[in-house]
Amino acid sequence: MSDNKAITTRAADFSAWYNELIMRAELADYSPVRGCMVIRPNGYAIWEQMQANLDRMFKETGVQNAYFPLFIPQSFLAKEAEHVEGFAPEVAVVTHAGGKLLDEPLIVRPTSETIIGSMMSKWIQSYRDLPLLLNQWCNVVRWELRTRLFLRTTEFLWQEGHTAHASEAEAEAETLQMLAVYRKFQEDFLAIPVVTGRKTESEKFAGALRTYGLEGLMQDNKALQLGTSHNLGQNFAKAFDITFQSAEGSMDHVWGTSWGSTTRMIGGVIMTHGDDNGLICPPLLAQWQVVVVPIHKTDTERAQVLEAADRLAKDLRATGLRVHVDSREGIKPGAKYYEWEGRGVPFRLEIGPRDLANGTTMMARRTGGGKTSLPLAGLADVLHREIETMQRFLLDAARERREAGSLRHPKSKQEFIDFIEGGGGFVYAGWCGDPAVEAEIKEVTKATIRVLPDAEFRTGDAPTRCIWTGREAVAEAIWARAY
Amino acid sequence: MSDNKAITTRAADFSAWYNELIMRAELADYSPVRGCMVIRPNGYAIWEQMQANLDRMFKETGVQNAYFPLFIPQSFLAKEAEHVEGFAPEVAVVTHAGGKLLDEPLIVRPTSETIIGSMMSKWIQSYRDLPLLLNQWCNVVRWELRTRLFLRTTEFLWQEGHTAHASEAEAEAETLQMLAVYRKFQEDFLAIPVVTGRKTESEKFAGALRTYGLEGLMQDNKALQLGTSHNLGQNFAKAFDITFQSAEGSMDHVWGTSWGSTTRMIGGVIMTHGDDNGLICPPLLAQWQVVVVPIHKTDTERAQVLEAADRLAKDLRATGLRVHVDSREGIKPGAKYYEWEGRGVPFRLEIGPRDLANGTTMMARRTGGGKTSLPLAGLADVLHREIETMQRFLLDAARERREAGSLRHPKSKQEFIDFIEGGGGFVYAGWCGDPAVEAEIKEVTKATIRVLPDAEFRTGDAPTRCIWTGREAVAEAIWARAY
Numbered sequence: 001m002s003d004n005k006a007i008t009t010r011a012a013d014f015s016a017w018y019n020e021l022i023m024r025a026e027l028a029d030y031s032p033v034r035g036c037m038v039i040r041p042n043g044y045a046i047w048e049q050m051q052a053n054l055d056r057m058f059k060e061t062g063v064q065n066a067y068f069p070l071f072i073p074q075s076f077l078a079k080e081a082e083h084v085e086g087f088a089p090e091v092a093v094v095t096h097a098g099g100k101l102l103d104e105p106l107i108v109r110p111t112s113e114t115i116i117g118s119m120m121s122k123w124i125q126s127y128r129d130l131p132l133l134l135n136q137w138c139n140v141v142r143w144e145l146r147t148r149l150f151l152r153t154t155e156f157l158w159q160e161g162h163t164a165h166a167s168e169a170e171a172e173a174e175t176l177q178m179l180a181v182y183r184k185f186q187e188d189f190l191a192i193p194v195v196t197g198r199k200t201e202s203e204k205f206a207g208a209l210r211t212y213g214l215e216g217l218m219q220d221n222k223a224l225q226l227g228t229s230h231n232l233g234q235n236f237a238k239a240f241d242i243t244f245q246s247a248e249g250s251m252d253h254v255w256g257t258s259w260g261s262t263t264r265m266i267g268g269v270i271m272t273h274g275d276d277n278g279l280i281c282p283p284l285l286a287q288w289q290v291v292v293v294p295i296h297k298t299d300t301e302r303a304q305v306l307e308a309a310d311r312l313a314k315d316l317r318a319t320g321l322r323v324h325v326d327s328r329e330g331i332k333p334g335a336k337y338y339e340w341e342g343r344g345v346p347f348r349l350e351i352g353p354r355d356l357a358n359g360t361t362m363m364a365r366r367t368g369g370g371k372t373s374l375p376l377a378g379l380a381d382v383l384h385r386e387i388e389t390m391q392r393f394l395l396d397a398a399r400e401r402r403e404a405g406s407l408r409h410p411k412s413k414q415e416f417i418d419f420i421e422g423g424g425g426f427v428y429a430g431w432c433g434d435p436a437v438e439a440e441i442k443e444v445t446k447a448t449i450r451v452l453p454d455a456e457f458r459t460g461d462a463p464t465r466c467i468w469t470g471r472e473a474v475a476e477a478i479w480a481r482a483y
Numbered sequence: 484m485s486d487n488k489a490i491t492t493r494a495a496d497f498s499a500w501y502n503e504l505i506m507r508a509e510l511a512d513y514s515p516v517r518g519c520m521v522i523r524p525n526g527y528a529i530w531e532q533m534q535a536n537l538d539r540m541f542k543e544t545g546v547q548n549a550y551f552p553l554f555i556p557q558s559f560l561a562k563e564a565e566h567v568e569g570f571a572p573e574v575a576v577v578t579h580a581g582g583k584l585l586d587e588p589l590i591v592r593p594t595s596e597t598i599i600g601s602m603m604s605k606w607i608q609s610y611r612d613l614p615l616l617l618n619q620w621c622n623v624v625r626w627e628l629r630t631r632l633f634l635r636t637t638e639f640l641w642q643e644g645h646t647a648h649a650s651e652a653e654a655e656a657e658t659l660q661m662l663a664v665y666r667k668f669q670e671d672f673l674a675i676p677v678v679t680g681r682k683t684e685s686e687k688f689a690g691a692l693r694t695y696g697l698e699g700l701m702q703d704n705k706a707l708q709l710g711t712s713h714n715l716g717q718n719f720a721k722a723f724d725i726t727f728q729s730a731e732g733s734m735d736h737v738w739g740t741s742w743g744s745t746t747r748m749i750g751g752v753i754m755t756h757g758d759d760n761g762l763i764c765p766p767l768l769a770q771w772q773v774v775v776v777p778i779h780k781t782d783t784e785r786a787q788v789l790e791a792a793d794r795l796a797k798d799l800r801a802t803g804l805r806v807h808v809d810s811r812e813g814i815k816p817g818a819k820y821y822e823w824e825g826r827g828v829p830f831r832l833e834i835g836p837r838d839l840a841n842g843t844t845m846m847a848r849r850t851g852g853g854k855t856s857l858p859l860a861g862l863a864d865v866l867h868r869e870i871e872t873m874q875r876f877l878l879d880a881a882r883e884r885r886e887a888g889s890l891r892h893p894k895s896k897q898e899f900i901d902f903i904e905g906g907g908g909f910v911y912a913g914w915c916g917d918p919a920v921e922a923e924i925k926e927v928t929k930a931t932i933r934v935l936p937d938a939e940f941r942t943g944d945a946p947t948r949c950i951w952t953g954r955e956a957v958a959e960a961i962w963a964r965a966y
Binding site: 029031033036037038039040041044045047048064065066067068069070071072073076088089091092095097098099105106108115118119122123128134138139141143145154155157330 | 512514515516519520521522523524527528530531547548549550551552553554555556559571572573574575576577578579580581582588589591598601602605606611617621622624626628637638640813
């Protein structure tokens with residue numbers, strides 16, 4: 001059970017607030033293995049909601065799930081030049097197994113382009129086998145030096161989609177389709193407004209032709225990358241000899257994509273919506289959307305109230321709501337409120353003898369605004385509307401905060417620097433396209449180019465000059481310090 | 484796509500039949516990593532059905548899902564004496580990570596009692612924290628020398644439940660409850676009749692007080708263990724110092740259980756129900772319960788038939804049926820029938836111009852019996868009943884086969900030996916309880932004690948004498964050769 005000490009406030013220490021919130025809500029815990037976390041039931045339930053909804057959205061686009069080996073022969077990694085350079089430094093290596101030294105060491109997968117590529121080359125012969133649209137839900141390992149619960153851990157859970165197509169245009173369409181799926185999921189379920197766009201060469205996936213990403217802005221004005229979608233071109237197809245015969249009879253390499261999202265999204269939800277009392281979980285993502293707390297003094301009251309609470313829960317569940325009755329004994333209602341508040345449950349219903357007599361219940365929203373007495377009759381409809389309203393409210397509030405924390409088109413390099421150093425969020429400005437300039441800005445401000453934003457996120461006239469060099473701008477970029 | 488060569492028959496070579504069925508149905512494939520398999524979409528869809536149903540059954544008993552690290556410090560394994568002896572020889576070891584030699588090697592989890600025990604010791608303080616009922620769905624690695632797709636692979640997918648209780652009686656009740664959950668799942672969904680009972684000391688889990696198991700008898704009369712449930716006693720609680728304060732204020736170690744089931748169950752379904760044409764998937768477990776094959780010659784017919792097939796599928800889906808319309812062009816209906824037969828789809832509906840005119844469809848069952856013309860009106864109800872009937876038929880047929888392949892109470896040691904060597908299945912007989920005798924029987928017949936069966940599986944008078952030694956029997960045992 002959580003202790004009852006208040007957590008550090010966001011204003012006092014955002015990083016301490018984040019860790020203490022996770023402990024208080026029992027979302028995760030540190031493990032005895034360096035850099036690895038334990039996802040506790042309260043946190044895992046959120047992941048299950050994420051999985052169920054994303055998985056449905058993937059399948060609606062024709063994607064099928066499969067499972068590929070955890071281990072990858074070390075030599076596979078080296079087959080794609082950029083890929084090995086990007087991942088070799090952070091892999092975990094199995095050298096011994098079954099009591100013997102292995103002939104070839106095995107890498108614990110940091111991502112699965114290579115092992116899946118090797119299988120695709122076996123399965124794909126003809127254009128009739130395309131597109132091949134696969135996804136797997138699994139664990140991956142990247143040896144990180146500095147770790148943060150959910151945000152950056154040595155092992156994490158994710159899904160990785162891998163597809164093969166007959167043309168570059170189809171692969172690009174798939175890459176953008178999955179970016180759109182992630183965006184819809186993150187806005188509709190996580191209530192996190194994201195900016196989408198292309199990554200620069202220095203930030204793209206090791207082995208990709210082009211990487212697209214989704215960026216949220218957290219309450220501390222740091223950016224969090226919430227997913228990526230890669231057009232792999234023919235890079236892995238050439239490395240793993242994935243060829244197909246076209247309808248016309250010619251042989252060609254397939255065009256690939258891969259796309260992933262991880263348990264890091266849970267950290268994004270915490271840092272987007274949480275307050276100084278703990279987690280605020282968007283209702284569509286919550287394990288329990290409604291918690292019913294029975295209130296009683298005598299044993300007679302207790303029996304009546306519990307029976308009414310169970311009946312109420314049953315009626316609400318029948319309409320698709322996820323409802324829990326907290327009938328634990330020996331814990332006062334106030335302590336229960338405190339606990340469910342910390343865990344982020346969107347709606348609390350209190351039900352006591354007076355409510356029973358009146359046919360009402362007292363409803364409290366996790367987002368504040370005091371308690372409201374509601375008639376039990378028609379309550380399910382009210383709650384379904386409340387869920388919609390809170391879901392929209394959280395997304396709108398996060399978007400307003402992001403916009404208030406963003407600077408569009410600073411007049412000068414100094415304004416850019418001052419804004420970032422003053423704790424500001426996204427900076428939209430022109431960039432000359434020179435990687436050396438990108439690196440210099442990172443060195444000076446610790447801000448990186450999050451994305452070259454898609455058209456709908458750009459406003460006003462496109463900047464004509466690079467904010468740093470004054471040279472001609474080739475793109476508008478969004479900079480921020482990032483997790 | 485599958486080729487169209489018939490697979491080896493069960494009678495000719497059961498093992499070749501098994502492998503060829505898996506390849507034909509595209510359930511799994513060999514990977515470039517020794518002993519590791521790839522689960523292809525057709526196989527993974529069966530696993531998803533297994534997961535969804537088992538997971539629901541677990542949660543109905545109060546179990547919550549969580550996730551623990553893949554890696555286990557090598558020293559943890561050694562904390563429970565029997566556990567290390569059982570698992571140390573078959574672990575994979577990470578010695579290097581992030582480009583450096585690790586101070587302490589990490590084991591890739593073969594099972595998670597130790598890492599979960601170490602966390603439980605942190606989370607459990609009081610009787611109020613008990614019972615703690617956890618489960619995780621994950622991958623595990625055991626370095627096997629001889630591997631078989633689904634049945635025995637170096638890496639496999641499973642669920643492992645881990646619970647902690649305040650008393651031995653509660654732990655035993657949990658152990659038996661989960662055994663009952665597995666049995667219900669395997670009989671209701673996999674349509675595999677299982678014998679439950681206790682494992683002997685030599686066959687129990689390394690570190691358990693008592694292990695219970697579920698055994699199915701495959702078509703080749705070999706037994707397949709389909710799940711195990713362990714009463715761990717206080718063994719891991721003592722090794723990892725998991726203590727709690729009782730209501731009376733005394734300190735005690737918790738009592739633990741663990742229980743697991745794996746992707747091996749897919750192999751069990753294949754070997755229980757499959758025939759010489761391929762997989763027969765029990766309808767409650769099938770990705771597609773019904774496949775609709777449109778039949779047409781002209782373009783006009785094609786448009787009409789496809790529209791009718793889509794409408795039919797939509798109507799059937801609205802009643803909860805899992806329906807796929809195979810509208811692929813360039814493949815003849817006969818080739819489609821052959822493919823879906825190999826993949827084990829329970830019901831096929833053919834719909835052509837004549838059916839449209841008559842308001843009917845032609846239905847074929849995967850279990851045989853010719854085609855039946857059915858009116859489209861009321862078809863969903865008919866199919867729901869057909870599903871129930873086929874599900875029951877498969878379970879009954881498998882039970883009859885098992886009983887026909889079992890020998891109860893042989894008169895002599897020689898009858899036992901002859902039966903096993905003649906390819907027979909379960910032998911029920913008295914056993915003196917001596918592990919040396921158990922070992923000798925295994926040496927001579929290659930048969931092992933699968934379980935000391937629960938009361939309902941024993942018949943007639945309990946054997947009073949050991950079948951091998953003639954000494955007094957302490958239990959009735961079931962022997963078989965096993966996977």
